Amino acid sequence: MTEKMSRKDFLKAASASLLVAPLAMEGLTKGQRSPVQQLGKQKAVIVDSRRCIGCKGCQVACKAWNKLPAEQTKVSGGEYTNPTYFSPITWKIVHFKEIGDYDNTQSGTGGLKWRMLADNCKHCLEPGCVSVCPSGSLWKRSDGPVLYDLDRCIGCGYCEMACPWGIPNFDEEIHSIRKCTMCFDRIDQGLEPACVATCPTDALQFMTLEEAQKVAREAETEGLHTYGLSEVGGTSWIYISDVPFSEFGLEDYEATTQKGFETGMLTRFAGIGLFVGGALIAAVKLYAERRETLAKEDAEGGS
Amino acid sequence: MSELTWGPILAGYLFLGGLAGGAYMVGALTDLFKKEKYAVLSKSGILASFVSIVLGLVLLVFDLKRFKEVPLVILNAYRRFPGSIMTVGTWIITGFTLVSLVTVVLWYLDGHGLVRKIVEVIGVILGLATAAYTGILLSFARGVPFWNSGFLPWLFVLSGLLTGLAISVLLIPIAAVFMPKAFGDFKSTWNATSEYLELVGYSDDLGIPMIFIETAVMLLYLVTTPSTGILWSGSGISLYFYAYLLLALLMPLALTYYNQKLTTAGRHKMVIYLTLLTTVLVLVGGFLLRYVVLIGGQLIY
Numbered sequence: 001m002t003e004k005m006s007r008k009d010f011l012k013a014a015s016a017s018l019l020v021a022p023l024a025m026e027g028l029t030k031g032q033r034s035p036v037q038q039l040g041k042q043k044a045v046i047v048d049s050r051r052c053i054g055c056k057g058c059q060v061a062c063k064a065w066n067k068l069p070a071e072q073t074k075v076s077g078g079e080y081t082n083p084t085y086f087s088p089i090t091w092k093i094v095h096f097k098e099i100g101d102y103d104n105t106q107s108g109t110g111g112l113k114w115r116m117l118a119d120n121c122k123h124c125l126e127p128g129c130v131s132v133c134p135s136g137s138l139w140k141r142s143d144g145p146v147l148y149d150l151d152r153c154i155g156c157g158y159c160e161m162a163c164p165w166g167i168p169n170f171d172e173e174i175h176s177i178r179k180c181t182m183c184f185d186r187i188d189q190g191l192e193p194a195c196v197a198t199c200p201t202d203a204l205q206f207m208t209l210e211e212a213q214k215v216a217r218e219a220e221t222e223g224l225h226t227y228g229l230s231e232v233g234g235t236s237w238i239y240i241s242d243v244p245f246s247e248f249g250l251e252d253y254e255a256t257t258q259k260g261f262e263t264g265m266l267t268r269f270a271g272i273g274l275f276v277g278g279a280l281i282a283a284v285k286l287y288a289e290r291r292e293t294l295a296k297e298d299a300e301g302g303s
Numbered sequence: 304m305s306e307l308t309w310g311p312i313l314a315g316y317l318f319l320g321g322l323a324g325g326a327y328m329v330g331a332l333t334d335l336f337k338k339e340k341y342a343v344l345s346k347s348g349i350l351a352s353f354v355s356i357v358l359g360l361v362l363l364v365f366d367l368k369r370f371k372e373v374p375l376v377i378l379n380a381y382r383r384f385p386g387s388i389m390t391v392g393t394w395i396i397t398g399f400t401l402v403s404l405v406t407v408v409l410w411y412l413d414g415h416g417l418v419r420k421i422v423e424v425i426g427v428i429l430g431l432a433t434a435a436y437t438g439i440l441l442s443f444a445r446g447v448p449f450w451n452s453g454f455l456p457w458l459f460v461l462s463g464l465l466t467g468l469a470i471s472v473l474l475i476p477i478a479a480v481f482m483p484k485a486f487g488d489f490k491s492t493w494n495a496t497s498e499y500l501e502l503v504g505y506s507d508d509l510g511i512p513m514i515f516i517e518t519a520v521m522l523l524y525l526v527t528t529p530s531t532g533i534l535w536s537g538s539g540i541s542l543y544f545y546a547y548l549l550l551a552l553l554m555p556l557a558l559t560y561y562n563q564k565l566t567t568a569g570r571h572k573m574v575i576y577l578t579l580l581t582t583v584l585v586l587v588g589g590f591l592l593r594y595v596v597l598i599g600g601q602l603i604y
Contacts, residue, residue, distance in 0.1 A: 155368025268453030
């Protein structure tokens with residue numbers, strides 16, 4: 001009897017654990033996503049274009065730390081930016097721009113300004129890529145980095161379409177999207193991201209988000225241009241420059257957050273739907289009535 | 304972006320999704336409002352909707368870059384409801400596929416009129432959601448301002464309705480000729496020319512207003528969205544855009560007008576040939592619309 005009972009108990013326990021297992025695994029993944037240690041305040045990086053000398057040390061450091069292979073580069077045509085676009089193995093590029101100042105009123109350098117800007121995933125405060133990801137592969141960690149789970153990516157490409165800067169890219173070899181991780185593995189060890197640690201001129205500076213926003217606001221009061229304070233609702237990497245960011249091919253995106261953007265899109269869709277629906281019903285009705293009248297007239301005329 | 308992330312296969316999926324939603328709406332609304340007067344058209348529409356949504360899903364799944372390595376990874380697409388619009392869409396399309404299958408079965412088990420109509424009401428809502436979703440999916444992609452329009456989903460819905468109407472009209476002779484035993488009612492409608500012509504007349508009454516509204520929505524989309532100049536400015540994609548305007552809007556209008564003259568003149572055979580040609584043009588034009596919007600957007604940004 002006792003043996004019978006214990007067998008029953010065993011079966012009960014086994015079936016219960018089968019039911020609970022997926023939940024437990026879900027809990028485990030969630031646990032991984034919010035580590036036990038305190039993540040602390042949101043981290044950020046200031047990228048000051050005025051200090052950049054174009055040494056590309058940050059590009060190399062990024063490749064080295066993340067073990068990314070070299071890119072098959074091509075002549076990029078008319079500029080020194082190389083590679084010119086992000087890929088699964090190129091997470092950081094350095095824009096090189098010759099900016100015309102032909103009336104020679106500002107630079108005094110023969111009518112030309114040389115400007116460089118280190119560029120990578122800006123780790124948006126409300127990331128579009130995370131917002132559209134259907135599988136939950138992409139996520140934003142509470143201390144700033146926008147990360148991804150290699151096993152969850154389904155390869156739909158939606159994040160590539162949702163990122164204004166074409167940052168996430170699908171890696172055919174490891175079957176997942178890949179992009180800059182803000183060196184979260186270094187941050188967890190109390191280190192700066194690899195690119196920041198390498199920069200010889202402090203063009204890249206690691207600090208808290210509050211501090212970075214303060215630095216950027218101060219720069220704005222000095223008449224400098226900033227990128228990332230309000231763009232797409234704010235980003236964790238904030239850029240400063242003495243020339244407009246359109247010179248680097250960085251578009252002037254709306255200050256709306258991703259949630260505001262999506263709600264606005266749905267509101268427009270619904271509003272337009274009322275008109276389109278009304279117009280379609282009215283048009284179908286009117287057209288049918290007109291055809292009937294014409295048919296009647298024809299019939300009367302014919303008889 | 305170095306290459307196209309979403310290519311022609313995805314354009315095919317967007318086209319089939321719109322067509323499936325549209326064909327269902329045409330079929331079910333005809334059944335609900337016309338009291339089985341055009342039952343063959345309803346049946347044809349709902350059958351076409353089921354076949355095309357299944358085909359569309361096949362295209363979609365094989366276009367997922369991870370599907371070949373880890374097929375079950377597809378289940379991850381259901382995870383973030385309602386956090387991601389794509390997950391919402393995945394659930395909608397799954398529901399729509401099941402409802403359209405149930406409707407097809409109910410059409411074959413005659414005598415379930417009320418049940419079928421209740422199912423059809425649900426199906427119409429899901430069909431509209433499916434067709435609109437193919438556009439909303441694009442409108443949510445912040446990286447491509449070319450798609451960020453509230454008009455785009457409605458453009459796809461209207462095109463879905465038109466292509467759905469076209470496939471419903473076209474499927475009747477196809478099924479009657481190639482599978483006469485399975486589709487006896489299609490065959491008898493097709494053989495009795497006057498019955499088929501009556502369906503064509505009804506579909507014209509729906510199609511012509513739809514073409515006008517689609518043209519209006521297309522113009523509003525072009526005017527209100529940045530960079531749409533690429534479509535008519537003589538770039539590579541312009542050719543496809545002009546082909547869309549010609550095949551999906553202008554020629555069907557002209558042919559339908561001409562057909563009405565032919566009908567009055569009693570040239571019924573010619574009317575049928577031209578009707579079938581029109582349906583094919585509308586279908587090709589519908590695909591071109593998705594292709595132009597999908598590829599054009601990625602060429603700019």
